[in-house]
Amino acid sequence: MSISKDDRVDLQPDDIPTKWYNIAADLPEPLPPPLNPATNKPLRPEDLEAIFPKGAIAQELSVERYIDIPEEVRDAYLMLGRPSPLQRARRLEKYLKTPAKIYFKREDLSPAGSHKPNSAIPQAYLNMKEGVENLTTETGAGQWGSALALSCAHFDLNCEVFMVRSSYDQKPFRRLVMETYGATVHASPSNVTKYGRSVIAKQPEHPGTLGIAITEAVEVCLQQENTKYSLGSVLNHVMLHQTVIGQEVMMQLEQIDTVPDYMVGCVGGGSNFAGFCFPMIGEKIKGKIDTEFIATESVSAPSLTEGELRYDFGDTGKMTPKLKMYTMGCDYVPPAIHAGGLRYHGMAPAVSKVAELGYMKTYAYDQNDTFAAGIAFAQNEGIIPAPESCHAIKGAMDLALEAKKNNEEKVIVFNLSGHGLLDMAGYDRYLRNNL
Numbered sequence: 001m002s003i004s005k006d007d008r009v010d011l012q013p014d015d016i017p018t019k020w021y022n023i024a025a026d027l028p029e030p031l032p033p034p035l036n037p038a039t040n041k042p043l044r045p046e047d048l049e050a051i052f053p054k055g056a057i058a059q060e061l062s063v064e065r066y067i068d069i070p071e072e073v074r075d076a077y078l079m080l081g082r083p084s085p086l087q088r089a090r091r092l093e094k095y096l097k098t099p100a101k102i103y104f105k106r107e108d109l110s111p112a113g114s115h116k117p118n119s120a121i122p123q124a125y126l127n128m129k130e131g132v133e134n135l136t137t138e139t140g141a142g143q144w145g146s147a148l149a150l151s152c153a154h155f156d157l158n159c160e161v162f163m164v165r166s167s168y169d170q171k172p173f174r175r176l177v178m179e180t181y182g183a184t185v186h187a188s189p190s191n192v193t194k195y196g197r198s199v200i201a202k203q204p205e206h207p208g209t210l211g212i213a214i215t216e217a218v219e220v221c222l223q224q225e226n227t228k229y230s231l232g233s234v235l236n237h238v239m240l241h242q243t244v245i246g247q248e249v250m251m252q253l254e255q256i257d258t259v260p261d262y263m264v265g266c267v268g269g270g271s272n273f274a275g276f277c278f279p280m281i282g283e284k285i286k287g288k289i290d291t292e293f294i295a296t297e298s299v300s301a302p303s304l305t306e307g308e309l310r311y312d313f314g315d316t317g318k319m320t321p322k323l324k325m326y327t328m329g330c331d332y333v334p335p336a337i338h339a340g341g342l343r344y345h346g347m348a349p350a351v352s353k354v355a356e357l358g359y360m361k362t363y364a365y366d367q368n369d370t371f372a373a374g375i376a377f378a379q380n381e382g383i384i385p386a387p388e389s390c391h392a393i394k395g396a397m398d399l400a401l402e403a404k405k406n407n408e409e410k411v412i413v414f415n416l417s418g419h420g421l422l423d424m425a426g427y428d429r430y431l432r433n434n435l
């Protein structure tokens with residue numbers, strides 16, 4: 001086999017984007033504002049200052065098309081392995097006997113194992129700049145906690161993580177990654193907060209949810225001096241930070257003169273999908289391309305395919321502002337699937353708006369089907385994907401099979417949001433027919 005120039009498309013260190021892309025500037029309708037739950041009126045920036053640094057709030061509410069990436073953040077992006085390669089899945093194509101070309105963006109290569117540091121780094125940076133000393137957060141599968149722990153170590157902040165109990169029990173090595181970076185980790189619901197104690201009192205064996213862990217992290221943030229809270233998905237500024245992914249993909253596709261027919265990403269809160277697709281969706285809004293954008297979610301938290309579009313709380317304890325999003329309801333407890341990062345009741349308001357306007361489609365998959373796809377990918381491409389990313393792989397494989405049926409040479413690009421090397425308990429259960 002001879003290697004062709006489009007088998008792996010690399011960029012140079014100085015190709016790391018200098019700006020984040022804000023889709024709010026290009027959408028035909030404004031993004032719905034977050035509401036103050038006490039008044040049901042749009043939040044004022046000051047209302048958010050108890051939990052977020054001013055720099056993040058400005059980004060959250062910005063409608064500027066491009067926002068400069070600080071030099072220190074670009075330097076840290078280099079440390080994370082950016083720019084990441086775009087790679088062709090030739091062996092998977094052959095295995096599927098499809099005429100389609102399949103590419104994937106390698107967000108699995110960051111030291112924390114996923115795309116999450118793309119936002120953890122700037123969030124830690126913005127807090128450090130304003131003199132904050134402690135950050136609290138939640139984590140589902142442990143990917144966001146690992147990313148924030150790494151970023152807090154980088155900018156000398158303390159990090160306290162509430163980890164959803166079902167993951168805490170399934171993934172002791174994720175906890176150890178966070179502790180190795182210097183973070184403190186609690187299983188949520190925990191005895192550390194008033195809200196956690198109230199949940200445990202009602203249900204001692206509660207498996208936890210992201211919504212509960214968020215409430216706990218916000219509670220500690222509000223009570224402790226010089227402490228802010230950091231969220232790994234859902235909010236506009238997180239979507240913004242992740243657009244380094246899609247901007248790199250655009251450069252890479254240009255290098256091989258390719259416009260994709262499909263771009264596919266998995267969705268939990270929406271951040272890797274948004275980061276991967278929004279720069280290209282901006283082109284679609286301007287009528288320059290005709291690519292289809294496909295989000296793949298879990299049937300256990302099917303906010304886009306089955307949720308309702310309305311204002312809802314971001315957490316279960318109803319402490320956060322209300323966000324307009326597709327939601328299963330903030331009290332919804334998803335089954336304890338292995339793709340912990342997809343167990344969220346809502347969807348980012350920005351992704352919800354893009355879905356409402358019809359710029360994307362969504363499919364929901366069962367974890368048996370997604371693990372099967374992940375294993376086919378691992379055996380052909382050598383990379384063990386995160387259970388979340390398996391949903392994107394399943395979506396890409398289905399499209400490749402459809403292309404085969406129609407004998408069409410479609411180009412499919414998906415985002416490999418993370419590796420699964422710390423998720424082997426899930427693979428264990430799948431391989432032993434025990435899911």
Ligand SMILES: *Cc1c(COP(=O)(O)O)cnc(C)c1O
Pocket residue numbers: 113114115116141143144232233234266267268269270271272273341342386388389417418419
């Ligand atoms: C957290 C996570 C997700 C889901 O979160 P999004 O905000 O929807 O991206 C997907 N894949 C991986 C590997 C994750 O860690």
